[in-house]
Amino acid sequence: MSRITVLGAGAWGTALALSLARRGGHQLCLWSHSTALAEQLADAGENLPYLPGFTLPVDIQITSDLPGAIFEADILLCVTPSQHLRGVITHIGPMLTRNQIILSASKGLEEASFLRMSQVVASITGNPFAVLSGPSFAQEVAAGIPTAVVVASNMLPVAQTIQRDFTSPTLRVYTNEDVPGVELGGALKNVIALAAGVASGLNLGHNSSAALITRGIAEVTRLAVACGGRRQTLAGLSGIGDLVLTCTGSLSRNRSVGIELGRGRQLNDIIAGLNGKVAEGVRSTAAALGLAARYAVEMPITEQMDAILHRNKSPKEAIRELMSRPGRDE
Template sequence: MNQTRTCKCAVIGAGSWGTTLAQLLADKGHETTLWAYESELVSRMTISHENELYLPGIKLASALKFSSDLGLAVEGADMVLLVCPSQVMRSVLLGLVDYLKPGTLLVSAAKGIENGSLRLMSELISELLPERLRKKTGFLSGPSFAREVALKIPTAVVAAATHIAVAEEIQEIFSTDYFRVYTHDDIIGVELGGAMKNVIALAAGVSDGLGFGFNSRAALITRGLAEMTRLGIALGGAAATFSGLSGMGDLVLTCTGDLSRNRTVGIELGRGKKLSEIMAGMQMVAEGVKTTLSAYQLAQRMGVDTPIIEQMYLILYENKDPRQAVTDLMLRDLRPEAL
């Protein structure tokens, strides 16, 4: 694969995924700055060239720069990559308005649905940024544990944009011999798959924590995919998108992989731990917890049947017993298999 050009990149968010993508870009020869909210973390990374907090044990490229100043980080950037938690995306975008230049490629790799507004990240961008700053907008999603990508384990993801030329530009910037990027034009489907798979992963973890087997997990993955697809279609996405990397691919990975934070939270819930206790012991964000609330409310608003998501909502937000939730799923009215 030939590198045709390099560009100046700013990566906003220094969690495990943001750090990994910044490392990938710098390794590929792009002039890259990684922004973190925590100035202390920036100082440590500048000295050690390692993100000991979120990506320990991975030595970062010597060319990678670090900053806690948003304006300096994005100054002159050809591409700004947003990898912050979805629930802080609004404040990050508002902070960026004064610094983005027209024509900058804006890429979101965040996976979630904002609480309250029930907006996808693409909808937040449309709401908060003037048209001149969002003409070139794309979304990166797919089955990709940060640590595996950082270790250069072969991975495939998808870049979605309204205009395929924008998706192709993202594809060119990110693709390497271990990170393969496909293109897509279904922004809603790609975004929603990336967000909702975290909710189903929580449910799969609950099943594992209760001691259920592979049969149960397979049922949750399959019927979870049906729920994701139903809601995606209702919002204007394409059914076929959910059979791809950002749908089935990410769903399988997050529901089965030991590196999945959402599955880990579900396992602990299934074992009887309280959510507050589980979250207090976690360094990184499990997006599925807050996305469950948004996904449940969004499905209710759209009139879409999502029984797995509903039961996860009841477990997380109304303290329903996980075993009873599984029983209630199994005893629902019998029906044909269908979307």
């Protein structure tokens, strides 16, 4: 029996805790940074702000005590927003034992440094690390709808441990050794999903959406390969799989934000309407461009999305510029 602590009680963290509880055979703890949210989870038995409608089993320990949550845990599943991962790992770093596995399910890049989550963790602690990614809406995982994801680690036994402990009749886990490819696929697809949402908000039709998704995976792959990832990884679950889901699914927050931008709403108003939920692509867009500049990789969709988000560029003008770029070979 493994002891698994989920760090982050948003929709995705709660859904993974529910999936692990449904599987059985583990001691589970769900940590929230908010004492009020932890108390609400314990009292109501469900995550009313972030994932209502799903009952939390009574054997999931719920706490806001971080040292207590990580004590004697075999696996620390980090599901915090990417911008908060450094703070959490810095806090717990001195308390960790050498064999505790850190597993990140956060899909993003650190805004200031452009670092992937594995690089953030490695800058603080030498604990074994893995990343979990793939096409997986929280609501569907919580409901037990069959889902396939991938776990990547540069230490195969670590990936195999996660595969064994997380696989269930409703969650199929594949292993991969390509950490950069899996992480960048999960982070950058959010940026392309924003753009796909913009196209939908402008009522541009299916042709435009298909073009954005296809050219989006091309620029995501270019950057991932430049950063040491493998092209075939981006053709898998954490690449094209997650991209298609996030660009087309009605449950996608990033796509929803893009739709509202396409309709002419202001970003601040859209973010306020999320009620504390996070659309990672909003922060990852600038970080993606910073990383692309470091490796001299061209990312035209990401560039236009950044201009819409941060320079008040008209979505119609952004689409016009994408369509008027010089002709290229595919």
